[in-house]
Amino acid sequence: MLSSVRTAPIRGRLPPMAATRTARQRAREELTLEIKEEARRQLAADGAQKLSLRAVARELGMVSSALYRYFPSRDDLLTALIIDAYDALGERAEAAVAAAPPGDARARWRALCHAVRDWALAHPHEYALVYGTPVPGYRAPQATVEPAARVALAMAAVLRDAPAGGRPGARVPEGELAGQLSALAAQLAPGVDPALLARGLAAWTQLFGMVSFELFGHLVGSADPAGPFFAHTVEEAADLLGLPDSPPAP
Amino acid sequence: MLSSVRTAPIRGRLPPMAATRTARQRAREELTLEIKEEARRQLAADGAQKLSLRAVARELGMVSSALYRYFPSRDDLLTALIIDAYDALGERAEAAVAAAPPGDARARWRALCHAVRDWALAHPHEYALVYGTPVPGYRAPQATVEPAARVALAMAAVLRDAPAGGRPGARVPEGELAGQLSALAAQLAPGVDPALLARGLAAWTQLFGMVSFELFGHLVGSADPAGPFFAHTVEEAADLLGLPDSPPAP
DNA sequence: CACAGACGAGAGCACTGCTCTTGACAGCCT
């Protein structure tokens, strides 16, 4: 396996720039996009379960076997859609945080949480693809971990930039958890109190727990239009995270 | 609806007791159980996605079409498994609560939470079937709602029997949420403070959010052996719910 | 220009859920 990268030419001449790419390359990229587009359409319509390579190919006017030139298997197509979904959600969350008043940590937190829920409600099947049951065998491809972390990173940034203080009554993490938290803090939110970080993790799991419960129908008997409950709990979580209650500049 | 049950004959003679059921009925019941058993085995091995009616039939030494006499469709088989899973989890949770010291609300809460997680870890695919992505079309059959509520009911009972007090700093639910909570309280935990009930709902979603995140691999980068984080968060949730910190009778 | 590689098309394999028909048997009523 001396030439592992197949597309990279040995000659130093041509960097495959956007302008100098050949017609084949352009066609390939466009077709790849079209395939993902159609697949996403079917995903949104019927869910990941019913996404069929043959149906995608049919809709695109090509034969099913030709599609395997672009995605070696159905799982690879799904993986591509997963990455796109993570990126779309992450981008939305980051944009919401960026649009909130920079000094108002609570507003930033609130914007983040509601952005996640809004995106999930708008793209239920894509959300389910990403935060629902993993596909049968499942091995998270390395390519997914970075986009998957975007929401968590945005949350960490909100906490990092929030005025210190925290909420009293937080238990101090001990033992193995303390180690995990300090390692985590070192890599994404240096200087954050471990107890606060533990609450951040908890709020993170709760955020997606609420959204999943709402989307998957587990709240129908209780908090049925889940909006008010969601908003309330987001505020309570903000309280727990010690985010100041009133904006500094109204 | 005096004679809603179909199997009850109009003649007064034979009540279909366990002893007096015909050979056909017995065979049918046994085969139904065997089918579910084998299906559950395949579910545990490969996940709901790969559960195949033909494979189940093959393993049972019968032909696939015969299986449709017992379950009219694959979805119906899955629904039966869903109900069983709900029941198994609910029973486990109830048993854990019952085994905890009756007066120690925190111990009961802790037992409930850990029972849920332990069951989920022991039966990941059954958990995913129930709390993961709902099946494609999905309409929750009425038969599932009662077993589905068992864990929530057990949680409500723990809160109801806990010494009143709650934790200061709870936001009072307003508007639509207040109405939902009072309706909810009326039917499963009368006399519970709405603010506390809101926190109970939040804890409920968080519990399953944590378990789902752990099972579906979303915690690998952060709280990797998730046990310590789970235990910590369960205690913090108990704090929030105002459950007394130390057992009254050690 | 010639050639290696990429490409689309088609046939085909093994599998799925599900339907329909057929023949055998059990349970019930007279």
Next chain:
DNA sequence: AGGCTGTCAAGAGCAGTGCTCTCGTCTGTG
């Protein structure tokens, strides 16, 4: 006791799936 009725397992078959392999064709490149 005998006949009717409904249940049952079995088999064939349909439409659909993911995926593989082979075949000519065209394209970009040396």
